[in-house]
Amino acid sequence: MNTTKVQAYAAQSPTSGLTPFGISRREASPQDVEIEILYCGICHSDLHSVRNEWSEFMPTNYPIVPGHEIVGRITKVGSGVTKYKPGDLAAVGCMVDADGTCPQCKAGLEQFCANMILTFNSPDKHLGGLTYGGYSGSIVVDERFVLRVPSNLNLAGAAPLLCAGITTYSPIHHWGVTKGKKVGVVGLGGLGHMAVKFAHALGAHVVVFTTSPGKKEDALRLGANEVVVSRDANEMKKHTGSFDFILDAVSADHDINAYINLLGVDGNLTLVGAPAEPLSVPAFSLIARRRSFSGSAIGGIAETQEMLDFCGKNNITADVEVIPIQKVNEAYERLLKSDVKYRFSIDMASLKSE
Numbered sequence: 001m002n003t004t005k006v007q008a009y010a011a012q013s014p015t016s017g018l019t020p021f022g023i024s025r026r027e028a029s030p031q032d033v034e035i036e037i038l039y040c041g042i043c044h045s046d047l048h049s050v051r052n053e054w055s056e057f058m059p060t061n062y063p064i065v066p067g068h069e070i071v072g073r074i075t076k077v078g079s080g081v082t083k084y085k086p087g088d089l090a091a092v093g094c095m096v097d098a099d100g101t102c103p104q105c106k107a108g109l110e111q112f113c114a115n116m117i118l119t120f121n122s123p124d125k126h127l128g129g130l131t132y133g134g135y136s137g138s139i140v141v142d143e144r145f146v147l148r149v150p151s152n153l154n155l156a157g158a159a160p161l162l163c164a165g166i167t168t169y170s171p172i173h174h175w176g177v178t179k180g181k182k183v184g185v186v187g188l189g190g191l192g193h194m195a196v197k198f199a200h201a202l203g204a205h206v207v208v209f210t211t212s213p214g215k216k217e218d219a220l221r222l223g224a225n226e227v228v229v230s231r232d233a234n235e236m237k238k239h240t241g242s243f244d245f246i247l248d249a250v251s252a253d254h255d256i257n258a259y260i261n262l263l264g265v266d267g268n269l270t271l272v273g274a275p276a277e278p279l280s281v282p283a284f285s286l287i288a289r290r291r292s293f294s295g296s297a298i299g300g301i302a303e304t305q306e307m308l309d310f311c312g313k314n315n316i317t318a319d320v321e322v323i324p325i326q327k328v329n330e331a332y333e334r335l336l337k338s339d340v341k342y343r344f345s346i347d348m349a350s351l352k353s354e
């Protein structure tokens, strides 16, 4: 198969950091779309993966080229591609393939397909080796996994919709967040700030729980009705038993039970944050009010397009700090300090100076 050499950034080990690295991309086959990457968001999952923090569940293979919040411009399409043409804006999220035939795929839940291929660190069935993500100059993807970007959206701010956006939009819809519901968002990072925007746009009463008192003003500006600094036990107590739904988007170990106790009867807490350590939940916290505790992973392709179209209509993008790729290791250090407002978006033009 013909390939093209493309510049990228990769980590060679859990401790190496990210450095320039050349990769090969396949030539577009009939159903493929080739995209020049313009912006790629930095998800905390990139960091977990680069540092092999999920070694028990999803061990990292090296070298790893992370990045699954990709927007760009189409440079080439295969002869069988019907939905896109060169020059179109396009986006790619966390998945680049799935079998298309299993019950999950048929239900539009490709993220739960046993044969789903992640955008990075999955087996690459075309070239062998591993899939390489969006910290790179271009990507070639089957058109079934390519998304359309509404033309009114700022591209740097649209990139994070492909993971932070869909990962929060999907459970917010699944659990019926609407006007009149009391909704909590735990952790005001990339995912959390998107959850606030969506829940607010749907008319819910939104309460942000943060460990960072300095984020209070921002939380209100983003659409929160109330902000609770979660280290303040008295403030937490005032909300006991009162929530319909809480979305937990925290990247590190924390006391999940403190939030389950804030749910009302039949309330649900959904975990999207993926700390490596197991969480402890006492049975009586759930039994007491028929509460439920669940998880959620990104969203299917059709739902991702629905989310992007919703963002286009409501002019929703992520609040981003645009950085050159050369600042990626610094950005990771800042993520670990919860110092991001509220997503880093890499300007891929910076890769050309490598």
Ligand code: NAP
Pocket (backbone or CB within 6 Å): 042, 043, 044, 045, 046, 048, 163, 164, 167, 186, 187, 188, 189, 190, 191, 192, 209, 210, 211, 212, 215, 249, 250, 251, 252, 253, 254, 271, 272, 273, 274, 275, 296, 297, 298, 335, 336, 338, 339, 340, 342
């Ligand atoms: P992020 O931007 O780094 O935000 C995480 C936020 O969690 C921080 O800003 C901070 O908010 C809070 N936090 C961090 N350390 C904490 C601690 N020790 N105790 C309490 N709160 C803490 O990360 P992200 O990109 O939004 O990702 C969040 C998590 O979701 C990650 O684990 C990521 O891997 C996971 N994820 C899951 C999916 C999925 O499909 N389920 C998809 C994408 C990402 P405050 O400053 O407000 O406290």
Ligand code: ZN
Pocket (backbone or CB within 6 Å): 043, 044, 045, 046, 068, 163, 164
């Ligand atoms: Zn992500």
